[in-house]
Amino acid sequence: MTVTTNPINEARRLIVKIGSSLLVDEASGHIRRAWMDSLCDDVARLRARGQEVILVSSGAVAVGRRHLGLTPPLRLEEKQAAAATGQIRLAHAYQEALERHGITVAQVLLTLADSEDRRRFLNARNTLDTLLRLGAVPVINENDTVATTEIRFGDNDRLAARVAQMSGADALVLFSDIDGLYTADPRKNPDARFLAEVTEITPDIEAMAGDPGSSVGTGGMVTKLVAAKICLSAGCRMAICKGEPLHPLTALENGARVTWFLPSAGPMTARKQWIAGSMSPMGSLHLDDGAARALASGKSLLPAGIRAIDGEFDRGDCVLVRDGAGRVIGRGLSAYAADDARAIMGRKSADIESVLGYRGRDEIIHRDDLVMEG
Ligand SMILES: Nc1ncnc2c1ncn2[C@@H]1O[C@H](COP(=O)(O)OP(=O)(O)O)[C@@H](O)[C@H]1O
Numbered sequence: 001m002t003v004t005t006n007p008i009n010e011a012r013r014l015i016v017k018i019g020s021s022l023l024v025d026e027a028s029g030h031i032r033r034a035w036m037d038s039l040c041d042d043v044a045r046l047r048a049r050g051q052e053v054i055l056v057s058s059g060a061v062a063v064g065r066r067h068l069g070l071t072p073p074l075r076l077e078e079k080q081a082a083a084a085t086g087q088i089r090l091a092h093a094y095q096e097a098l099e100r101h102g103i104t105v106a107q108v109l110l111t112l113a114d115s116e117d118r119r120r121f122l123n124a125r126n127t128l129d130t131l132l133r134l135g136a137v138p139v140i141n142e143n144d145t146v147a148t149t150e151i152r153f154g155d156n157d158r159l160a161a162r163v164a165q166m167s168g169a170d171a172l173v174l175f176s177d178i179d180g181l182y183t184a185d186p187r188k189n190p191d192a193r194f195l196a197e198v199t200e201i202t203p204d205i206e207a208m209a210g211d212p213g214s215s216v217g218t219g220g221m222v223t224k225l226v227a228a229k230i231c232l233s234a235g236c237r238m239a240i241c242k243g244e245p246l247h248p249l250t251a252l253e254n255g256a257r258v259t260w261f262l263p264s265a266g267p268m269t270a271r272k273q274w275i276a277g278s279m280s281p282m283g284s285l286h287l288d289d290g291a292a293r294a295l296a297s298g299k300s301l302l303p304a305g306i307r308a309i310d311g312e313f314d315r316g317d318c319v320l321v322r323d324g325a326g327r328v329i330g331r332g333l334s335a336y337a338a339d340d341a342r343a344i345m346g347r348k349s350a351d352i353e354s355v356l357g358y359r360g361r362d363e364i365i366h367r368d369d370l371v372m373e374g
Pocket residue numbers: 018019020021022157175176177178180181182183184185186187208209210211212213214216217218219220221222
């Protein structure tokens with residue numbers, strides 16, 4: 001995949017990550033409100049033309065520590081206290097900036113554990129989907145209060161990439177204080193060359209990454225490359241660029257300098273490759289002929305078309321899909337755990353709530369989560 005037109009225009013779902021060094025004035029610890037307003041103007045413009053936007057914003061520690069009278073270096077618990085103080089101010093500022101455009105903001109705080117635990121991952125994904133469908137702009141940060149050293153993302157670059165993967169985003173933009181990836185940290189090496197396009201994170205590329213350039217940034221280029229790896233495998237394009245001008249998304253659309261990390265496939269293909277290749281099936285769903293035909297023509301699997309279920313699996317686990325003769329015709333991620341799936345098999349989707357006592361998805365396997373054999 002190469003950049004033919006502008007990936008920002010093309011993205012159906014776009015994640016924008018804002019680094020502390022950009023959002024928070026290093027000397028005063030204040031949020032740069034004019035910049036935030038201009039970013040939110042851009043977000044409103046993208047939404048108005050039908051694009052979905054999720055913000056992943058750092059800055060809670062940098063904003064909050066002044067209010068508690070803390071000076072770096074901070075211990076973990078002081079960072080957590082600072083984040084709790086700063087996050088409320090950050091969220092409030094985004095609320096005000098987006099309210100000017102009549103857009104509702106939703107705060108979502110996540111930890112690394114949330115992206116690794118299947119149930120939490122699915123819950124987070126469903127919540128983000130629902131918020132976007134209802135027209136809100138999620139503003140995400142790491143849940144610093146509960147994230148100890150072992151379960152920290154440690155950096156929002158990686159969190160943003162996980163969010164991109166989780167939400168099937170087409171593009172992630174990391175706005176930073178640098179306009180892209182160089183062959184070495186340009187602050188320390190004046191001969192460093194700028195790279196416009198990267199398609200693979202090789203050891204040579206990894207060796208280019210250095211530390212953060214400012215006292216409020218964390219991770220530097222190292223975590224940005226970790227994020228790029230996640231994005232490339234998730235089929236999501238990723239940009240590193242300078243967020244400094246006002247209206248940074250407009251600047252990017254108008255040709256500002258940027259490093260693009262370009263995957264060979266799109267998010268849906270990557271997702272299907274992941275389902276096909278890296279998950280062990282935990283059970284089988286046996287279909288009737290009508291359901292097998294429906295799946296072959298690209299439809300989702302409804303409970304009504306299932307005759308029998310083998311195995312024990314949880315919501316989100318991979319299961320095989322078999323036709324009436326027991327032949328494997330595909331595999332996919334079940335929206336229900338085995339016991340619940342057994343309770344609703346053969347029933348109409350409209351009956352799900354009365355049988356299970358809650359209203360889950362109409363489909364047992366959504367077509368986006370289904371891969372048919374050869
Ligand atoms: N190879 C490299 N190319 C570009 N920047 C680099 C490189 N290695 C290290 N850096 C440093 O990484 C910094 C950006 O990371 P960081 O300070 O963590 O920002 P943010 O707060 O936006 O996440 C740059 O300002 C730069 O000094």
